[in-house]
Amino acid sequence: MPHVTLEGSNISLYYRSNFSKFNPSKSTILLLHGVFFPVDFLAPQLEDERFAGKFNMIAFDQLSCGQTINPTDGRKDAYVEAAAIIVALEKLGVRGSIPFHVFAAQGISEQIALRLAQLWSERVLSLFFCGVGGPEEEMQWFRDVFQMWGYASSQGELDDAIAGMLVYAFGENTTNRSTTIEEKDEAVAYWLQNIPPNKRARMFDVGNAFSQPVLSDKEFAEIRQPVMIQHGDAHAVYPITVAEHLVGRLKGANDGRGARLKVVPGAADSIQYPKHFASRYVNPTYLEFLQSVEPEDPNDPTAGARSRSGTFSSTNLPTTGLEEGAVLKPALEKLVKIKGISMEGRDPVNAWSFSCVSQADRAKTDESLQEFAAGQENAFSPALDNKGRPLTKWSERTLEALMEPTTPRPDDDPASPGLNGFGSTMLVVGEGAEGIIPLERRASTDWMKMVEKTEETTSTKA
Numbered sequence: 378m379p380h381v382t383l384e385g386s387n388i389s390l391y392y393r394s395n396f397s398k399f400n401p402s403k404s405t406i407l408l409l410h411g412v413f414f415p416v417d418f419l420a421p422q423l424e425d426e427r428f429a430g431k432f433n434m435i436a437f438d439q440l441s442c443g444q445t446i447n448p449t450d451g452r453k454d455a456y457v458e459a460a461a462i463i464v465a466l467e468k469l470g471v472r473g474s475i476p477f478h479v480f481a482a483q484g485i486s487e488q489i490a491l492r493l494a495q496l497w498s499e500r501v502l503s504l505f506f507c508g509v510g511g512p513e514e515e516m517q518w519f520r521d522v523f524q525m526w527g528y529a530s531s532q533g534e535l536d537d538a539i540a541g542m543l544v545y546a547f548g549e550n551t552t553n554r555s556t557t558i559e560e561k562d563e564a565v566a567y568w569l570q571n572i573p574p575n576k577r578a579r580m581f582d583v584g585n586a587f588s589q590p591v592l593s594d595k596e597f598a599e600i601r602q603p604v605m606i607q608h609g610d611a612h613a614v615y616p617i618t619v620a621e622h623l624v625g626r627l628k629g630a631n632d633g634r635g636a637r638l639k640v641v642p643g644a645a646d647s648i649q650y651p652k653h654f655a656s657r658y659v660n661p662t663y664l665e666f667l668q669s670v671e672p673e674d675p676n677d678p679t680a681g682a683r684s685r686s687g688t689f690s691s692t693n694l695p696t697t698g699l700e701e702g703a704v705l706k707p708a709l710e711k712l713v714k715i716k717g718i719s720m721e722g723r724d725p726v727n728a729w730s731f732s733c734v735s736q737a738d739r740a741k742t743d744e745s746l747q748e749f750a751a752g753q754e755n756a757f758s759p760a761l762d763n764k765g766r767p768l769t770k771w772s773e774r775t776l777e778a779l780m781e782p783t784t785p786r787p788d789d790d791p792a793s794p795g796l797n798g799f800g801s802t803m804l805v806v807g808e809g810a811e812g813i814i815p816l817e818r819r820a821s822t823d824w825m826k827m828v829e830k831t832e833e834t835t836s837t838k839a
Contacts, residue, residue, distance in 0.1 A: 379392055381469055387447065390465045391446075393436050394433070395435075399471075407480070408422060410443075413583065414567075415442045415443025415567070415571075418564070421649065421659075428664070435469070439485070456496075456731040459731070462489070473704065476500045476501065478501075483508045483509075483510065487506050490504050496712055498600075498602070503605075503666070506608075507649045508609065509619060521541075522542060522545070525541065528577070528756070534757075547561065547651070557653075561772070562770045562771050573758055574758070575758045582746065596715065597628075599629065600629055601631075606620050606637065608640060609640075609644025610641070611643050624636045624637075709725050
């Protein structure tokens with residue numbers, strides 16, 4: 378498994394790319410995955426041939442996500458994540474002279490991308506946000522789901538929490554055909570393998586990033602790169618006004634012309650993953666955006682910078698021997714100046730030195746991590762086979778298979794009936810007219826109660 382180790386930070390980042398050998402004549406895209414969705418769920422972008430011909434693409438599992446190895450630490454914030462990624466890129470041959478575009482999926486990655494643009498402004502060519510969020514609202518949602526998830530005592534209780542997570546990720550109506558049953562099964566399989574109740578401290582470490590403060594207006598104004606935001610209008614937590622608010626704060630983007638916003642009808646949070654949305658909406662929009670910001674003149678200084686690198690194979694990478702301090706020190710000095718904090722005790726070899734978490738907040742987070750870790754070895758653990766996969770699929774444990782829309786929607790119309798529950802999609806339970814329930818906008822636990830009530834009514838009448 379490909380990892381790049383940051384010796385000074387005790388971090389080993391897992392990564393994926395769309396190339397076997399880095400091509401210095403192509404532009405580079407850094408992909409940042411969504412919350413609770415590691416790099417494997419960026420396959421719709423990494424494996425899209427429309428990108429392969431023009432771009433080197435690389436993605437890292439963030440801290441406590443996927444196959445990345447790191448200690449859980451109350452210092453973790455988006456600055457630490459950004460610093461770790463920069464060192465990893467350098468070690469993989471994407472040197473400091475090579476600029477890159479950033480594709481950020483969902484709220485946590487949005488925060489990392491903004492900090493990359495802030496501290497390494499000379500390298501970040503553009504920002505593309507595929508779904509955005511807001512720490513305060515998202516943290517409250519996370520606390521609610523985490524209590525159900527981390528302390529579930531049975532598969533049934535855990536499935537209730539999973540239903541809530543699916544609502545967040547893919548929309549309030551889980552019959553959404555833009556996300557297939559197989560795609561949801563794969564997402565749930567990852568969650569059961571990597572963040573079950575007996576690993577709840579790891580899950581908390583991922584979600585704790587929701588609580589970090591956003592940038593100030595002054596810091597936002599310093600972001601001058603071209604920015605595009607793509608956001609769904611069927612998000613379970615963040616309405617389109619959240620994306621509009623971010624556009625309003627990015628007034629300096631695109632050299633003062635501001636950020637661009639594109640609304641995706643019927644889309645929820647994780648629109649980068651379902652192949653329907655990725656192939657038909659997200660990827661074409663991103664390609665169009667890249668074409669509008671890519672320098673076309675081969676004599677352009679930015680274009681030239683892209684070619685000043687060696688070549689390497691992703692199976693034999695120069696992952697050791699780099700002096701990490703030389704990569705991080707200028708950005709760390711810039712951060713200290715921006716935040717008005719002390720350089721004392723901050724080691725430029727260590728990505729953790731970029732943390733802007735206060736001592737009080739760090740102590741509180743470390744205490745919470747210890748609390749959640751206590752007893753987790755005896756917490757509920759889902760049944761897995763000898764390959765580490767769940768013994769049963771999500772769809773086999775739920776009514777998902779019965780909930781497919783009865784009327785197929787046109788493939789090219791994301792807002793047609795059946796996509797997000799505003800049309801004629803129905804769930805049939807039992808026999809007779811009493812068993813037909815219109816699927817309205819409601820959380821999964823609510824419709825499960827409706828199903829149970831309807832089954833009881835049908836059974837009584839029988």
